[in-house]
Amino acid sequence: MVSTEKALDIILNETCLGGIEDKNILDSLDRVVSEHIYSKDSLPPFNKAAMDGYALRSEDTLEASVDKPIEFNIIGTAKAGGSLEKVLHSGEAVKIMTGAPVPESADTIIEIENVESDGEHVFVKEAVKPYRNIIEKGEEVKAGDIAIFSGSLIRPVEVGILASLGYNKISVYKAPVIALIVTGDELVNIEAKIETGKIRNSNEYFLKAIMKNEGFEFISFGIVQDNKEVIKQKILVAMEIADIVVTSGGASKGDYDFVEDILVELGADIKFDSVAIKPGKPISFATIKDKLIFSLPGNPLAAITTFQEFIVPAGKKFMGKKSSVDIFPVILSDDYICKKGRKKYIYVNIQKVNGVYYGHKIKWQGSSGLVPISRANGIVIIPEGKEYVKSGEILNGYFIWK
Amino acid sequence: MVSTEKALDIILNETCLGGIEDKNILDSLDRVVSEHIYSKDSLPPFNKAAMDGYALRSEDTLEASVDKPIEFNIIGTAKAGGSLEKVLHSGEAVKIMTGAPVPESADTIIEIENVESDGEHVFVKEAVKPYRNIIEKGEEVKAGDIAIFSGSLIRPVEVGILASLGYNKISVYKAPVIALIVTGDELVNIEAKIETGKIRNSNEYFLKAIMKNEGFEFISFGIVQDNKEVIKQKILVAMEIADIVVTSGGASKGDYDFVEDILVELGADIKFDSVAIKPGKPISFATIKDKLIFSLPGNPLAAITTFQEFIVPAGKKFMGKKSSVDIFPVILSDDYICKKGRKKYIYVNIQKVNGVYYGHKIKWQGSSGLVPISRANGIVIIPEGKEYVKSGEILNGYFIWK
Known part of the structure; x- marks a missing residue:
C-alpha cells in the first residue's frame, strides 16, 4: 500500500505528453x-481611434479654452474600415469614428461629446494632449x-x-483516449429491473461524465462479463485503441477478481496495487509499454473518488495541462470518527461565511452510495494518522465538480 | 447610464427560465x-456486502478470541450478482464477495484478512458486531x-x-439559443490579409468560445455589413430563431452606428443604453416581446468584458443555473490611476501566497486589445468613485475563464 502522494507521483512519472494535432x-x-x-x-495594424471624435493636430489646440474656443475646418470623415488619404493642415480636423485609422498628419483625437460643431466646423475648448484616444500601431502586439x-x-x-x-x-x-471496462456480474443495464443481487451499472455513466467534463475522449466496452478470458481480451483490444485503460470492479481480493492476474499474464509492470485512501484502497496502477492501466474498485463512491484523484491528473498531464486543485482551510462543523492508516476523503457541504469556509457533514457516507454525496460540493481530508476530528478543527479542503 | 448592479438587475428581471426538454x-x-x-x-436493493469476507451470525462469535477461535462450516459462496438461497444455522458461514447480497439468516461479515480458513472451515478470533461490513437495504435511498x-x-x-x-x-x-450579429466595415474574415483600416473579426470567435464553455447554443451571422437595412433584416431573422440576440459593434455614438435606431423602429423596449462600466460603457439592453437584445461595443476588450458580466448571467438564469461568482479580497501589487464615474474592471494576474491573494498588473491595458489580457487570470474592480488605488490596497476580485 502506497500513500496518496506516492501514488500520484508514480502515476505522473509514467504519464507522458500526448501527441499533437491540429484543431x-x-x-x-x-x-x-x-x-x-x-x-x-502588428496589432492594431494602424494608429486607431479609441473614441468617436475629431482627429487633429495637438499643437493647434495649445491656446484653446472655454472662453476662447479654437475653430477647425472639418475636411472629411474617417470611418472604421476605411482609409482616408487626406492630409491635415493647421486648423483642420477630420471627423473620426471609433476603430477608424487616424490620418498620419493628426496626432490626437478629442471626444465628440467635448466639442461643439455646426457640421462644417468644430470648436475645441481645451488643449488636447498628443495621442489622446489613439491606440498606437503595434501597441497590443508587434509583428514577430x-x-x-x-x-x-x-x-x-x-x-x-x-x-x-x-x-x-x-x-x-491531444486529449487522451480512455477505454472503460466495467466488470461485475452484479451489474445490469440502466434500463433493466433490478432482481435480487443485481444493481444498475452507474460507474460507466459517472466516469463518462467526468471524462466529458475534462475533455477526455472515451470508449466504453459496456458491462463486461466477470470472466477472466473475456476481460483479458477486452483489455488487449483496449490497449490497441486507447492511451489509458480503466477497469472498474474486480480490483479487490475476492475470488472473482481477475484483473490483477490478467495484468501479470500480460507482462504488466504493476506499480502499486493499493493506496492508503478511503474510499478507494484497492485501486491499482500498471503500465504495459506506453499504456497506462488503472483498476478501480467497483463500488461507486470509491470509483468516483479514485478516478478524480488519480486518473484525472494523469489525463490532464497527457494534455499538457496543469492539475492544480485550489486547497483551502475548512473549519469542521461536526465530529468525525474514523480509522488510522489511510487518508480519509470526506465529502462535505462547504459554505463560505464572511470569507471563512465551513464544512458541514452530509447525512450518510458509506463506501458505496452516490445519493448522499450528491448533497456535497467539496471534500475535506482527514490525515492518515488521525482517528477522530472534532467540530471546530481545521482541515484542508477543496471544491469538487465545479 | 445605469450602474452595473442596476443593469444586471434589469437584465435578470427580464430573463425567464427557458423551456424544458428531455436529454x-x-x-x-x-x-x-x-x-x-x-x-x-431502494438502494442498495438488498443488504449488501461491503467487503470480501464471511457472512455469519454475530451471536455465534460472542465468545471468540485469539486464544479460542471459533470454527464455522463454510456452506457456500455468495458472489456479486448472484442470489444465494441457503439458510445459515448456528456455526455456519457463507463466503461472500464485495457487492454480493447477504443471506437473510446472516447479520454480519468478517473481513477475509481477519480470519483463517482451510477452505471448508473458517476460524474467527474475535467477537463481530452486528451489521459490520453490511450496507443495509435502502441505506442510500428508499423507494419513493x-x-x-x-x-x-x-x-x-x-x-x-x-x-x-x-x-x-x-x-x-433548455440552453438559450443566442444569435450573434457582428457588424463593422473595418472587419475582415480571419483568414484575410489586413489592409489599411481593417482588422480581423475576433469578436465572433471569443464570444462563441465563451458560449461554448457555458453550454449555450449559438448561431452566428458572420460579419454583417454596417448598413441599417441589412442589420435590421438580420435582427428580424435572429428574433425568429433565437432567444437572445447579441450585436457587436455599432453601439457607440458614431454616425455609422445604427443598432439603436433599428431597435426603436422595431418597437423595442430599450431598458438602458449605457452602463457605468469601463471597459464597456456603450452596452445596451432591450426587449422585443420575450426576446432579449443586447448591443455590445465593438472593441474586443469591452465586448468580452460586458458579455461575461451581463449576458452570461442571463444565459445561466435561462438554464435555471445560479450565477454566483466567488469574489474574494485581492491585495494590489501596483498603483492604478483612473477616472471617476464608472466601475473599472482591471484585468490582473492573481497569485495566492500563503492563503492571501495578490493582484499583479499586466503590461498594458487599453480598451481594445486582447493580447495583454491573455496574461491575466482574474479581475479586480475599482469602485466608481475612486480616481486612484495604491499598491497594498485591497479590492474585490475574482478569477476569470476558469
Whole structure:
C-alpha cells in the first residue's frame, strides 16, 4: 500500500505528453497549444481611434479654452474600415469614428461629446494632449512577437487573439483516449429491473461524465462479463485503441477478481496495487509499454473518488495541462470518527461565511452510495494518522465538480 | 447610464427560465433538472456486502478470541450478482464477495484478512458486531424518496445516481439559443490579409468560445455589413430563431452606428443604453416581446468584458443555473490611476501566497486589445468613485475563464 502522494507521483512519472494535432481555433478551446504563436502582424495594424471624435493636430489646440474656443475646418470623415488619404493642415480636423485609422498628419483625437460643431466646423475648448484616444500601431502586439506562449491553455481570450492574428488552426496536445471496462456480474443495464443481487451499472455513466467534463475522449466496452478470458481480451483490444485503460470492479481480493492476474499474464509492470485512501484502497496502477492501466474498485463512491484523484491528473498531464486543485482551510462543523492508516476523503457541504469556509457533514457516507454525496460540493481530508476530528478543527479542503 | 448592479438587475428581471426538454443522462451534464427525480427502488436493493469476507451470525462469535477461535462450516459462496438461497444455522458461514447480497439468516461479515480458513472451515478470533461490513437495504435511498431535487445541477455524481435509479432520460431546462450579429466595415474574415483600416473579426470567435464553455447554443451571422437595412433584416431573422440576440459593434455614438435606431423602429423596449462600466460603457439592453437584445461595443476588450458580466448571467438564469461568482479580497501589487464615474474592471494576474491573494498588473491595458489580457487570470474592480488605488490596497476580485 502506497500513500496518496506516492501514488500520484508514480502515476505522473509514467504519464507522458500526448501527441499533437491540429484543431480549428474554436475546437482548441480548453486545450494546450504545443508551440509558440507568433504575431504575423502588428496589432492594431494602424494608429486607431479609441473614441468617436475629431482627429487633429495637438499643437493647434495649445491656446484653446472655454472662453476662447479654437475653430477647425472639418475636411472629411474617417470611418472604421476605411482609409482616408487626406492630409491635415493647421486648423483642420477630420471627423473620426471609433476603430477608424487616424490620418498620419493628426496626432490626437478629442471626444465628440467635448466639442461643439455646426457640421462644417468644430470648436475645441481645451488643449488636447498628443495621442489622446489613439491606440498606437503595434501597441497590443508587434509583428514577430510571441502572442501566445507554447504550453498556454486556450481560453476564450486566446481564441480571440488567434482570430485577430489570422490563425484558423493551431497545433495542440491531444486529449487522451480512455477505454472503460466495467466488470461485475452484479451489474445490469440502466434500463433493466433490478432482481435480487443485481444493481444498475452507474460507474460507466459517472466516469463518462467526468471524462466529458475534462475533455477526455472515451470508449466504453459496456458491462463486461466477470470472466477472466473475456476481460483479458477486452483489455488487449483496449490497449490497441486507447492511451489509458480503466477497469472498474474486480480490483479487490475476492475470488472473482481477475484483473490483477490478467495484468501479470500480460507482462504488466504493476506499480502499486493499493493506496492508503478511503474510499478507494484497492485501486491499482500498471503500465504495459506506453499504456497506462488503472483498476478501480467497483463500488461507486470509491470509483468516483479514485478516478478524480488519480486518473484525472494523469489525463490532464497527457494534455499538457496543469492539475492544480485550489486547497483551502475548512473549519469542521461536526465530529468525525474514523480509522488510522489511510487518508480519509470526506465529502462535505462547504459554505463560505464572511470569507471563512465551513464544512458541514452530509447525512450518510458509506463506501458505496452516490445519493448522499450528491448533497456535497467539496471534500475535506482527514490525515492518515488521525482517528477522530472534532467540530471546530481545521482541515484542508477543496471544491469538487465545479 | 445605469450602474452595473442596476443593469444586471434589469437584465435578470427580464430573463425567464427557458423551456424544458428531455436529454439523455450524459447530455444532461451541466444542465439543471426541471422536476424532482424520485427513486423507483431502494438502494442498495438488498443488504449488501461491503467487503470480501464471511457472512455469519454475530451471536455465534460472542465468545471468540485469539486464544479460542471459533470454527464455522463454510456452506457456500455468495458472489456479486448472484442470489444465494441457503439458510445459515448456528456455526455456519457463507463466503461472500464485495457487492454480493447477504443471506437473510446472516447479520454480519468478517473481513477475509481477519480470519483463517482451510477452505471448508473458517476460524474467527474475535467477537463481530452486528451489521459490520453490511450496507443495509435502502441505506442510500428508499423507494419513493426524492433522489435529486428539482433545480439541481447535474454533475457527474448525479449522472451516476440517475443511472443507478434506472433513468436514461430526464427533463432539463433548455440552453438559450443566442444569435450573434457582428457588424463593422473595418472587419475582415480571419483568414484575410489586413489592409489599411481593417482588422480581423475576433469578436465572433471569443464570444462563441465563451458560449461554448457555458453550454449555450449559438448561431452566428458572420460579419454583417454596417448598413441599417441589412442589420435590421438580420435582427428580424435572429428574433425568429433565437432567444437572445447579441450585436457587436455599432453601439457607440458614431454616425455609422445604427443598432439603436433599428431597435426603436422595431418597437423595442430599450431598458438602458449605457452602463457605468469601463471597459464597456456603450452596452445596451432591450426587449422585443420575450426576446432579449443586447448591443455590445465593438472593441474586443469591452465586448468580452460586458458579455461575461451581463449576458452570461442571463444565459445561466435561462438554464435555471445560479450565477454566483466567488469574489474574494485581492491585495494590489501596483498603483492604478483612473477616472471617476464608472466601475473599472482591471484585468490582473492573481497569485495566492500563503492563503492571501495578490493582484499583479499586466503590461498594458487599453480598451481594445486582447493580447495583454491573455496574461491575466482574474479581475479586480475599482469602485466608481475612486480616481486612484495604491499598491497594498485591497479590492474585490475574482478569477476569470476558469
